[in-house]
Amino acid sequence: MAILEPLSIECTSHSESQTQRLGARLGALLPRHAVIALHGPLGAGKTSFARGVGIGWGAEQPLRSPTFTLVQAHHRQHDDATLYHIDLYRVEDARELVNLGLEEILDDENGVCLIEWPERAAALIPAEAIHVKLAPLDDTHRHMTFSTSDAQTWQILLAFRKSAFGV
């Protein structure tokens, strides 16, 4: 069942390491085929959050800013799942998304996708996506919003809230 009003959780991160820890909490809860859309301006902390997701998910290699490759695939030891870290900042038109194989990546049943600058591919982002918005308040504080418009995905966010904030 789809939910019309997006459900959301809000908090303030006080440091890069806190943002990363929140990412790790969410990363540990992600099922296959999950999509996280990371919104926010340059330097908001999207990659910091993604790095934490990689840790929580169990990626063998640390996630880095994927600016030059656009897509970086990560693996973990205990299964054949793939974590795709995608940065669409440099994408200028839909043809580039085709060349990138973004649709195929999103179709990968064993894949989890982390997408920075998802606005560049808005039409391809599924309704089941978890949206994470980072808004800089000052040098070290970021307002964070976690939302989804999908009821099943909301259950993941409720588990995340419990894990991260105990409520």
Ligand SMILES: Nc1ncnc2c1ncn2[C@@H]1O[C@H](COP(=O)(O)OP(=O)(O)OP(=O)(O)O)[C@@H](O)[C@H]1O
């Ligand atoms: N609370 C915070 N959370 C995350 N990053 C923070 C925070 N406070 C300060 N920072 C700093 O902000 C910067 C975030 O960089 P990061 O590469 O994660 O941003 P980004 O959103 O991925 O940028 P880009 O759009 O260039 O990819 C880092 O230099 C980090 O140290």
Ligand SMILES: [Mg+2]
């Ligand atoms: Mg980044």
